[in-house]
Amino acid sequence: MNLASLAPLAVVLPILGAALTFVLIRHSRAQRAVSISLLSLTLLLECLLLASVWNGGTAAVNIGGWVPPWGIVLVVDQFSSLMLVVSSAVSLAVLVYATGQGMADGDQDAPVSIFHPTYLILVAGVSNAFLSGDLFNLYVGFEILLTASYVLMTLGGTGPRIRAGVTYVVVSVVSSVLFLIAIAMVYGATGTINMADLAIKLSELDQGTRTLLHVMLLVAFGIKAAVFPLSFWLPDSYPTAPAPVTAVFAGLLTKVGVYAMVRTETLLFPGDSLNTPLMVVALLTMVVGILGALAQSDIKRLLSFTLVSHIGYMVFGLAMSSVAGLAAAVFYVAHHITIQTSLFLVTGLIERRGGSSSVDRLAGLAKLSPLLALLFFVPAMNLAGIPPFSGFLGKLGLIQAGIGLGTPLAYALVIGGVLTSLLTLLAVARVWNRAFWRKAEDAEHPDPVLLAVPAPESGTTAVRLLPRTMVGSTLGLVVLGVALTVFAGPLFQVADQSAAAMLDRSAYIQAVLGDGASVPALALSGGGK
Amino acid sequence: MTVNLTLLTVMGALYACGIYLILERSLTRVLLGLMLLANATNLLILATGGYAGLAPFFSKDTDPASYNDPLPQALILTSIVISFAVTAFMLGIIYRTWVLARQDDIQDDIEDRRVAETPSFDAEDDAVIPVETSEFPLPMRGPDGSAAAEPTATVEAGGRTLLAEHAALEEKPGSANVTDTDTDGGAK
Numbered sequence: 113m114n115l116a117s118l119a120p121l122a123v124v125l126p127i128l129g130a131a132l133t134f135v136l137i138r139h140s141r142a143q144r145a146v147s148i149s150l151l152s153l154t155l156l157l158e159c160l161l162l163a164s165v166w167n168g169g170t171a172a173v174n175i176g177g178w179v180p181p182w183g184i185v186l187v188v189d190q191f192s193s194l195m196l197v198v199s200s201a202v203s204l205a206v207l208v209y210a211t212g213q214g215m216a217d218g219d220q221d222a223p224v225s226i227f228h229p230t231y232l233i234l235v236a237g238v239s240n241a242f243l244s245g246d247l248f249n250l251y252v253g254f255e256i257l258l259t260a261s262y263v264l265m266t267l268g269g270t271g272p273r274i275r276a277g278v279t280y281v282v283v284s285v286v287s288s289v290l291f292l293i294a295i296a297m298v299y300g301a302t303g304t305i306n307m308a309d310l311a312i313k314l315s316e317l318d319q320g321t322r323t324l325l326h327v328m329l330l331v332a333f334g335i336k337a338a339v340f341p342l343s344f345w346l347p348d349s350y351p352t353a354p355a356p357v358t359a360v361f362a363g364l365l366t367k368v369g370v371y372a373m374v375r376t377e378t379l380l381f382p383g384d385s386l387n388t389p390l391m392v393v394a395l396l397t398m399v400v401g402i403l404g405a406l407a408q409s410d411i412k413r414l415l416s417f418t419l420v421s422h423i424g425y426m427v428f429g430l431a432m433s434s435v436a437g438l439a440a441a442v443f444y445v446a447h448h449i450t451i452q453t454s455l456f457l458v459t460g461l462i463e464r465r466g467g468s469s470s471v472d473r474l475a476g477l478a479k480l481s482p483l484l485a486l487l488f489f490v491p492a493m494n495l496a497g498i499p500p501f502s503g504f505l506g507k508l509g510l511i512q513a514g515i516g517l518g519t520p521l522a523y524a525l526v527i528g529g530v531l532t533s534l535l536t537l538l539a540v541a542r543v544w545n546r547a548f549w550r551k552a553e554d555a556e557h558p559d560p561v562l563l564a565v566p567a568p569e570s571g572t573t574a575v576r577l578l579p580r581t582m583v584g585s586t587l588g589l590v591v592l593g594v595a596l597t598v599f600a601g602p603l604f605q606v607a608d609q610s611a612a613a614m615l616d617r618s619a620y621i622q623a624v625l626g627d628g629a630s631v632p633a634l635a636l637s638g639g640g641k
Numbered sequence: 642m643t644v645n646l647t648l649l650t651v652m653g654a655l656y657a658c659g660i661y662l663i664l665e666r667s668l669t670r671v672l673l674g675l676m677l678l679a680n681a682t683n684l685l686i687l688a689t690g691g692y693a694g695l696a697p698f699f700s701k702d703t704d705p706a707s708y709n710d711p712l713p714q715a716l717i718l719t720s721i722v723i724s725f726a727v728t729a730f731m732l733g734i735i736y737r738t739w740v741l742a743r744q745d746d747i748q749d750d751i752e753d754r755r756v757a758e759t760p761s762f763d764a765e766d767d768a769v770i771p772v773e774t775s776e777f778p779l780p781m782r783g784p785d786g787s788a789a790a791e792p793t794a795t796v797e798a799g800g801r802t803l804l805a806e807h808a809a810l811e812e813k814p815g816s817a818n819v820t821d822t823d824t825d826g827g828a829k
Contacts, residue, residue, distance in 0.1 A: 248716055255723045262730055271741045275748045278734055282663065282671055285727055289678045292720055293685060299713065300689035348750050407756055 115164040116171030116188045118157060119243055122196060123186075125154045126236035133228040140225065144211050147228040151207055151235065155200040158239075162193040168609050170623035172245060180245075180624050181306035187245035187624060190610035191442055195242045195371055198446045201592060202363045202453045203235050205585045209457055210356035212581025227267065234260035234360070241368045245624055247295050247305040250372060254291065254336065258284050261365060264357045265349065272352045280349035287335035294328035301325065308624035311379050311617055315632040326381045330390075333376065337369025339427055340397035343420045347404065350419075351412035355460025358412060362419050363453030367445055370426045377430055378438070378614040390431035391521050398424030398532040405539045411459045411469045414543065418495065418536055419452055425532075428525050429510050432517055438611035440509030443604055447494075447502040447596055454491045454589035461487070461586060462547065465577050474547035475555035481578065485548050490590050492544065494597075496537035502596040507533055509604070644688050652688070655681035666746045668738060672731045679724035686713045686720070 129150035136142045165171065170189040174180060210227065237257025244250040262284070266277035299305055301321055302313040314322060331342070338346040346366070350358050377390075401421025408414040426448070429441025459469055465481055466474045478485040494501040507529060514526040546555075596603065613619050618631040655677045662674025690713035698708040739745060 248719070252719065252723075259723075259726055259730070262727075266734065266737075269737050269741075272751075274734055274737050274741060275750070278668060278738070278747055281727070281731060281734065282675070285675050286663065286678070288723075289675075289682055292682050295716075296682065296686040296689055296713075299686070299716075303710075348753060351752075407759075409756070409759075410752060413752060413756075 114171065115160055117173050119161060119171070119173050119186045119188050120175065121157055122154055122161070122200075122239040122243060123236050125150055125157070126232040126239065130229040130232040130236070133232065134226075137225050137229075140214070143225070143228045144214075147232055148204070148207060148211065151200065151204045151232070154235070154239075155197070155204055158193065158196040158200050161188050162190075162197045164188075165190050165193055166606065168613065168619075170613070170619045172624045181304050181309035184249050185245040185306065185308075185624055186243040187308075187620065188243065189613065189620060189623075190606055191371075191374070191614060192242045194442070194446060194606065194610070195367070196239060198449050199238055199242070199364050199367070200235065202449055202589065203231075203238075203360060205589045205592075206356045206360045206363075206453065206457065207231060208585040208588075209359070209460070209582050210354075212579045212585065213354075213356065213460070226263070230260050230263045231360075233257075234264065234364075238364050238368055242371060245307050247298060247307055247310065250307075251288070251291055251295060254368070254372075255288060257365065257368065258288065261361060265353050265361075267354060267357065276349040276352040279345055283335065283345040283349075287332050290328065290335070291332035294325060294332055297328065298325050306624070307375065307379055308621045311621055312625075312630070312632055314380055322381065322384060323386075326376070326384055326386060329376050329380070330373065330386065333369050333372040334393075335369075337366050337373060337427075338420050338423055339373075340393050340400055340420075340424070343397065343401065343423070346420055347413055347416040350416045351410065355456065355463065358416075359453045359456035359460070362415070362456050363449045366419065366423055367449050370423065370430075370445060373427070374430055374438075374441070374614070377433065379617060379620060382433070382615065382617065387431045387433055388521065390427060391525055394424045394427035394431055395525050395528045396424075397421065397427060398528050402532045402535040402539065406535060406542075409470050409472050411462065411471060411543055411547070412456070414471075414539055415452070415455055415459060418539060421532055421536070422448055422452070422495070425507065425510055425529060428529065429513065432513055432522065433615065434513060434517060435608065435611045435615060436513035436516055437510065438614060439604065439607040440506060440513050442607040442610055443502075443509060443600075444506035446603065446607075447506045447593070450589060450593045450596060451491045451494050451503065454586060454593055455488075455495060457582075457586040457589060458484070458488045458491065461578060461582060464582075466547065471543055471546040473555060475550050476548075476552035478548040483583065484578070487583070487586055487590055488548065489544065491593055492540040494593055496540055497533040498537070500597060502593065502600060505597065505600050505604070645692065648684055648688055652681045652684040655684070668731075668735045668745050668747060671747075672728065672735060675731065676724065676728055679720065679727075683717045683720060686717050689713050 129147055132146045132150075133143045136146060165188055168190065170187060172180070173186045173188070175184045175186065178184070210231070214227070234257050237253050237255070237260060239253075240256060241250055241253030244253050262277065262281050265280055266273050295305060298310065298314075301317055302310060304310055304313060314325070317325075335342045335345075350361055353361065377386075398421050401417050401419075401424065405414050405417030405421060408417060422444075425444050426441045429437045429439075429444060432438070461484055462474065462477065463469045465484055466477055468474055490501075494503045497503040497507045511526050511529060514522040514529070621631050659674045659677030659681060662670045662677065665671060665674070690710040692709065695707065695709040697711040735745065742748065
């Protein structure tokens, strides 16, 4: 039996888990056991999927035996399986963290018991979006994860969360409507929504129609990925959610949008000359985002702005549409999911230990909790791109690809990228200096927790403030982020291969439509000039 | 392919009203706008299926112009279900807003307002500090060593010109411009 035919389980297992945890809604211990074990099983399965395509190759699974282009098809290739593994690993760490937080705080409240089912449905939606080889199924995947995210965002129904939730829901729904309109237009123009089939049929359309469809899809995905002019909803809505929820949103949801953009650019509309606008947008996303981050005093908001800013790097790599640029973008997505999530988890810990997430009120945390300082320092330096870490490698890859391209706009982006990296360093260094290094007495209005005499390691206070499961799961993610550096060689190799396969398209199209399918020649070879 | 002009006109009207409504600040109107947009899109998908009144395809030799494509209708069903769920959720949120704040309007982000009004003057980084030349305390001096007993540095903040000293004071708790920014902690 082909291993790739297990791909649907990546969606089915979390949904099954959601059903089970919903049945077990009154038994929180059983709920925790079920959701963590099923998510671990999903992660294991996805590792197997990644192993099966590690050396190249694409596999397609026809759901219900319907032959493509009529039926729904799930496609496993290097990019999608890499995304699946990284996203599930991150989701598992966040789930353990959230469970630890729930156990520490006592999750007897009714709304919290729906956390597990909703969270698993979110994971299922993310998996479905990554695996989908069909435009409408991609839409359904988006809707599954968005609907789950609406619930998670407003968990508990407090005033600030409802306020943030309204913005988030309305913006997401509008972007989904745009996506649906684009699907209807694509179907009207070509009569198919299978992505491999579309790759062939879209190239037969005339240029005007193609550009229209292309722009509509990019705008819809751009809202979800928070690309510059469409990114203002994100820093308003993310920070108010509970820490683990913000962490998983920051890590995964925008990256699903980036993933959809990558597929649109490489599979559906290769060679169409939207690369220049995309590059300009990437530059603005990077610079405007990071300037926003510098003005913030709340760590969660600051991180939300850096999240927006670093989406620009991925769009930059994508817009170059060269193997080197796309490979660097693939690596960067994997790196950024891990790092951004771990930073948000650490912020959750900072909030517990220091009583606030505002740098005006925090101080002296390095002395209070050296472990917490280490947990913040490593991913923060990683995000800024300090040499040994994966953030540096990803940015280096992008900059090399940009210089290789050699156009003036590419050089502008390279400069913008370096500048953004330095400003990111400035932003996280400000947090470090204020929250960790200065004395508690120097803070403008420090939280009483910070001024109290530090509890001894064995004391009950320290255990309650920083539960072992929460610290452990955060530590796990930080270690995963460092592991991305250690194993950067093989990872970059896979990213290179997947980028080459995505630009070539024949493997994808032939895996879905059979070996006889003819791959249309590109109007423009993928040089991006 | 022929399309139904009535359906197209209705679709256009629904889009226009929907877009107008989602630009309102009242949440109920925004919800109505979203519903109109979703229904307009359903009509758009329906229009891609071909002319109404034809049978679905029955044999592979049928001329494409003489049957109605059933797939768009399946897509519409899915999208109706999704927009139903979203509408129900939005209604829940609107009710909750009403319970919490007794109002139906979108509210401003307090932290966002606060950051926007914060002067660029930073009390910690930019304040005039005494130049220590001896171990005995000296009067306040500027960076060039001249006496700075009268603070003259001004900052622009919120459309006003303030003395730097006063701007720094506004960052202290209890002053008029400072709002409570503490969110509800890390609890789920």
